[in-house]
Amino acid sequence: MTTATPDAILATQLDAVTARLGLGTTVPGSLVRLTGGASYETWSFDAHDGATAHPLILRRVPADRPAASEQVGPETEARLFIAARAHGVPEPRIHHILTEADAMGQGFIAERVAGETLARKILRDPRFAPARGRLAWQCGEILARIHAIPLAQLPPLDTAFAPQRMAALEADYRGLQVDRPVFELAFRWLRDHAPPVLSRPVLVHGDFRNGNLIIDETGIRTVLDWELAHLGDPLEDLGWLTVNSWRFGQRDLPAGGFGTVAQLIDGYHSGGGPRVDPQAVLYWRVMGSLSWGIKCHQMALPVAQGAALSVERAMIGRRVSECELDLLDMLGKGATQ
Incomplete structure (x- = not known):
């Protein structure tokens, strides 16, 4: 007897869901696990109802792996997609939020949007040149x-x-039980320059940056990854968008590596936001x-016993010194660009 593989089981489960949603049946061989995402799995697949092809995405936390405590759950993320789409934010359509009866863990099925998310391609590939000049404003x-x-x-x-x-960051830092003078200096500066707490919070995406946007030659197609969403200071x-790590080598273009803070602020004001002081950013x-x-x-710390080794973890870990240099540069010059 041949035992069905996990991928085959998932394909069968998806087939039942897409049929129930009126999207037809899943196309054999179309289910592909996409790279990226430490806590969620992302799968690309297609369904066809006999007349129309439906490119789809499954985002899920498998039943045997709980979502990270600092992240919103996938059902909440799906509802944020829906709310944002209703208010003119470019978002994919959510077709279905998984239920216990689906037996696929927590997650959702959404339309698949064509475009590029790899930041280095967006910043360097000639085909994105027409869009780059307006991305910061967008x-x-x-x-x-x-x-x-x-x-x-x-x-x-x-x-x-x-x-x-600040309190959450400091708790994480103290938990490392290390002394990094630059981090200590940054904590002191942040305490000394803390902005007033607003009387009314707003929805904060929490991870809005180059790499979490689907972009094509026309500009931004979709905003992704609401896992760190919360209410707070806009x-x-x-x-976050202007952090040097998200410029991917384009240091002189602080807004995502593709534009200026002035362009970002102009777009924000044009979209209905208040005129922002760059120093507040x-x-x-x-x-x-x-x-x-x-x-x-x-x-950079050793992984937990029994956990899989990861080249990605090591590559990210070695960038601590880059962040320290960025902090010294900002705190030394008070840069606003």
């Missing part, structure tokens, strides 16, 4: 739409302004750089 406009979504239309989310974000998203860039530096250090 990012600002999209972020303004995200921040304007009424809170009543969102699923439950944690609230975290600068003090809460400038956190603008600052700097605060969140410093925090973003510190946050990524701490994450890099965590990646």
Whole structure:
């Protein structure tokens, strides 16, 4: 007797779901596991109803692997996709949120959007040249739409302004039991320059950056990865986008490696957001750089006993020193670009 492989079992389960949704049956051989994502699995597949082909994506946390505690669950993420799409944010259509009866773990099925997510290709490939000049402005406009979504239309989310974000970062750092003078300096600077807590939070994407956007020759097609979404200060998203690590070598173009802070702010204002002081964006860039530096250090630590070794972890871990140099550069010059 031949035992069905896990991929074959998943394909059969998806076939039942797509038939029930009216999308037809899954196309044999179309199910492919995509790379990327430490906590979620992402699968590409196609369904056909006899007249129309439906390119689809399955995002799931398998039943035997709980979602990371600092992330929103996949059902919440799917509902954020739906809310953002309803308010003009470019998002894929969500076809189905998985239930226990589907027996595929937690997750959702969405339409598959064509385009590129690999940041280095977006920043260097000639075919993206027509789009690059307007990407920073588009990012600002999209972020303004995200921040304007009424809170009543969102699923439950944690609230975290600068003090809460700082406290969580410091707890992670102290847990490493190391002394990194540059990180200590950054914590002191962040405490001394903390912005006032807003009377009303907004939806914060939490990981809006080059690499989490699907882009084609016309510009941004889709915003991905709402796993770190929360309520808080809107400038956190603008600052995170300008962290040097997300410029992928294009240091002189702080907004994602493809534009300027001025272009980002202009797009934000055009999209309905307030006119932003670049110095306020700097605060969140410093925090973003510190946050990524701490994450890099965590990646550099030995993996838990029995866990698989990962080249990716080692590659990320070695970038701690890059984050320290970025922090020294910002804190030494007070740069706002």
